[in-house]
Amino acid sequence: MEVIIEVRNLVKRFGHKQVLRKLDFTVQKGEFVALLGSNGAGKTTLLRILSSLSKPNYGEVQIGGYYLPGQAAQVRRKLGVVSHLPLLYGDLSAEENLKFYSALYGLVDIQKNMAEILNLVGLYKRRKDLVRTFSRGMQQRLAIGRAILHDPEVLLLDEPHTGLDQDAANMLDSLLQQIATRGRTIVMTSHDFPRVANLATRFDVLYKGKIHSSKLAKDLPQHGLLEYYQSIVEEIDGGGGKHNGE
Amino acid sequence: MEEGENIMENKTSFRKAMFAIIWKDLISELRGKELISAMLVFALLVIFIFNFALELDPKTRSSLTAGILWVTIVFAGNLGLNRSMAVEKDRGCLDGLLLAPVDRTAVYFGKSIANWIFMLIVALIVLPVYSILYNTNIISPALLLIIFLGSEGYIAIGTLLATMSIQARTRDILLPILLFPVILPVLIASVKASAGILNGFPFADIQTWINLLIVYDIVFTSVAFMVFDAVVEE
Amino acid sequence: MNKPKALKILDIVTVVLVLGATAMVFFYAPLERVMGAVQKVFYFHVAVAWVGMVSFFVAAVAGILFLIKKNKKWDLVEVAAVEVGIVFIFITIVTGSIWARPIWNTWWTWDPRLTTVTIMELVYIAYVMLRQGIDDPDRQARFGAVYAIVGFLSVPLTFFSIRIFRTIHPVVIAGSDPSAVGTFDMTPAMLQTLLVSIFVFSILFVDLVWHRIRLGNLANKVDELKYKLQD
Numbered sequence: 001m002e003v004i005i006e007v008r009n010l011v012k013r014f015g016h017k018q019v020l021r022k023l024d025f026t027v028q029k030g031e032f033v034a035l036l037g038s039n040g041a042g043k044t045t046l047l048r049i050l051s052s053l054s055k056p057n058y059g060e061v062q063i064g065g066y067y068l069p070g071q072a073a074q075v076r077r078k079l080g081v082v083s084h085l086p087l088l089y090g091d092l093s094a095e096e097n098l099k100f101y102s103a104l105y106g107l108v109d110i111q112k113n114m115a116e117i118l119n120l121v122g123l124y125k126r127r128k129d130l131v132r133t134f135s136r137g138m139q140q141r142l143a144i145g146r147a148i149l150h151d152p153e154v155l156l157l158d159e160p161h162t163g164l165d166q167d168a169a170n171m172l173d174s175l176l177q178q179i180a181t182r183g184r185t186i187v188m189t190s191h192d193f194p195r196v197a198n199l200a201t202r203f204d205v206l207y208k209g210k211i212h213s214s215k216l217a218k219d220l221p222q223h224g225l226l227e228y229y230q231s232i233v234e235e236i237d238g239g240g241g242k243h244n245g246e
Numbered sequence: 247m248e249e250g251e252n253i254m255e256n257k258t259s260f261r262k263a264m265f266a267i268i269w270k271d272l273i274s275e276l277r278g279k280e281l282i283s284a285m286l287v288f289a290l291l292v293i294f295i296f297n298f299a300l301e302l303d304p305k306t307r308s309s310l311t312a313g314i315l316w317v318t319i320v321f322a323g324n325l326g327l328n329r330s331m332a333v334e335k336d337r338g339c340l341d342g343l344l345l346a347p348v349d350r351t352a353v354y355f356g357k358s359i360a361n362w363i364f365m366l367i368v369a370l371i372v373l374p375v376y377s378i379l380y381n382t383n384i385i386s387p388a389l390l391l392i393i394f395l396g397s398e399g400y401i402a403i404g405t406l407l408a409t410m411s412i413q414a415r416t417r418d419i420l421l422p423i424l425l426f427p428v429i430l431p432v433l434i435a436s437v438k439a440s441a442g443i444l445n446g447f448p449f450a451d452i453q454t455w456i457n458l459l460i461v462y463d464i465v466f467t468s469v470a471f472m473v474f475d476a477v478v479e480e
Numbered sequence: 481m482n483k484p485k486a487l488k489i490l491d492i493v494t495v496v497l498v499l500g501a502t503a504m505v506f507f508y509a510p511l512e513r514v515m516g517a518v519q520k521v522f523y524f525h526v527a528v529a530w531v532g533m534v535s536f537f538v539a540a541v542a543g544i545l546f547l548i549k550k551n552k553k554w555d556l557v558e559v560a561a562v563e564v565g566i567v568f569i570f571i572t573i574v575t576g577s578i579w580a581r582p583i584w585n586t587w588w589t590w591d592p593r594l595t596t597v598t599i600m601e602l603v604y605i606a607y608v609m610l611r612q613g614i615d616d617p618d619r620q621a622r623f624g625a626v627y628a629i630v631g632f633l634s635v636p637l638t639f640f641s642i643r644i645f646r647t648i649h650p651v652v653i654a655g656s657d658p659s660a661v662g663t664f665d666m667t668p669a670m671l672q673t674l675l676v677s678i679f680v681f682s683i684l685f686v687d688l689v690w691h692r693i694r695l696g697n698l699a700n701k702v703d704e705l706k707y708k709l710q711d
């Protein structure tokens with residue numbers, strides 16, 4: 001299997017605060033990796049570096065054969081990013097938002113592509129409505145649509161279920177499952193264990209700036225995700241240490 | 247969709263990206279009309295405040311018109327800049343722009359040209375309104391030229407500084423503090439040139455100010471787009 | 481963490497030089513015929529103004545170097561230069577006022593030099609406020625560098641704009657504008673005193689900036705240790 005994301009010795013500091021400490025991370029094409037960690041563990045920082053929005057202090061990042069930050073433009077082409085902020089313009093319609101991002105990505109066959117995406121995320125009927133009239137769930141679905149407009153090889157999601165009710169979250173999940181089956185690589189951060197347990201093919205624990213463990217879904221018992229996470233954290237804290245996550 | 251079906255250039259063309267951003271800003275504004283209406287109302291209020299603060303009788307008024315106009319433009323412009331960049335920051339849209347394979351400079355020019363257009367629209371409405379309020383026609387091609395040049399310098403550096411200020415905690419009050427001391431040359435030249443035009447001075451006198459405006463516009467636009475990267479890249 | 485020997489020596493040299501320059505101003509330079517004792521403010525006023533402006537130039541250059549090389553030490557030089565510059569220019573404005581009052585009978589004039597210098601001061605105060613409003617240290621450094629550059633570039637433009645108005649600021653060295661009140665011709669002794677003053681304030685500048693950089697480095701070390709402890 002081909003390696004599509006390769007991170008080595010990644011260090012990121014904010015002033016003197018070390019957030020990522022010589023982090024290593026590898027993802028193979030087609031995997032759906034869930035990055036687990038409590039708040040402040042560095043999940044968002046790692047994702048920002050992978051999405052080229054932030055530069056590491058040290059270390060190597062390679063995505064789809066291109067290096068960050070030197071070959072950022074090529075990497076950006078291969079990435080789709082969904083964060084917990086919508087990245088959508090409220091005063092534009094769903095269609096116009098997609099049209100804008102299509103232009104930004106230099107896409108040529110815009111109309112047909114847009115229609116397909118709108119259908120996929122179930123928003124075709126509301127395509128002419130302004131995004132500020134959309135519920136949060138609808139905005140997230142449109143955000144995913146925006147992220148895959150240019151058919152990226154890699155999709156990065158930073159806690160996409162934030163602020164969604166059960167129904168909206170379920171719709172999001174089925175959408176993610178559809179996208180995943182098209183051979184895309186997905187990396188998602190989350191601290192919603194039950195939800196993520198059904199989606200991902202692999203679970204990595206990010207704790208104190210490093211990835212400490214990686215487990216394939218098939219090697220994990222049913223409903224065993226939380227236990228797995230807690231056991232890793234306890235191990236690192238040296239038995240008897242406090243876990244400060246969910 | 248199969249690979250290669252949707253053709254993409256390696257890096258989205260500068261022009262394409264820039265125009266997309268301008269188009270996006272114009273359409274957004276057309277819909278919401280928040281920005282221009284706020285700037286307009288504010289500008290009119292400023293003119294009214296001046297009316298009462300300065301006791302403008304017809305004689306003194308002509309020497310003050312240029313100053314009043316430009317103070318109005320500067321303050322309304324500040325409002326617009328703040329808002330325009332804040333929108334990008336709040337919904338994370340600035341990230342959205344940076345995630346795309348576009349030159350950061352294209353983002354700078356897209357935003358600043360859009361901001362410039364908004365400022366010009368406001369100025370173009372303020373001029374006739376002022377003329378009506380004071381029963382004196384101040385509109386002329388020469389004055390329009392000064393407004394065109396002066397607002398360009400203002401916006402060129404204003405867009406850069408606004409991009410910084412919206413990322414700070416002290417967001418709203420920071421922009422005028424950063425911007426005003428630095429655009430004084432533009433303000434001075436614009437006011438002097440405008441006053442010259444409104445009072446019918448010979449063009450040769452006004453020429454110096456126009457030259458200074460052009461120099462300022464070139465210097466600051468160049469510096470702004472060269473350092474813009476440092477302001478958006480982490 | 482002890483003060484390096486060179487800095488210790490520089491401190492002593494600076495103190496001696498400042499005392500020496502003061503003595504020169506009061507005892508060596510002759511009393512000016514028209515303005516009298518208050519003219520003696522001139523030597524330090526010009527010296528501190530000149531070095532203050534150089535300070536901001538240094539800050540702008542440090543800013544450019546930081547943006548290119550991304551080395552934090554340039555950021556520290558920039559901050560130090562701005563802070564010292566703010567103090568020096570403040571002294572310029574105050575001494576200028578002291579001089580102006582008996583000569584022009586006013587505490588303030590809107591002439592080009594004084595106005596530009598005050599605007600420059602406002603720019604660098606804005607610089608400090610910008611940095612204070614940002615929490616992320618890397619961002620603080622980048623934004624500071626950008627504004628130091630932009631600010632410095634705007635100053636000559638501001639000066640030229642205002643200059644095209646009339647001036648009443650004494651044009652001491654370059655020719656003479658007969659309408660400029662308060663102009664005087666310098667005797668050789670005066671010129672020497674002026675040059676010495678400029679030299680002394682340059683040394684003072686280096687001394688202060690060095691101290692400020694040391695302070696910054698120490699603060700950085702403390703932060704580093706703090707975070708190491710937290711882990």
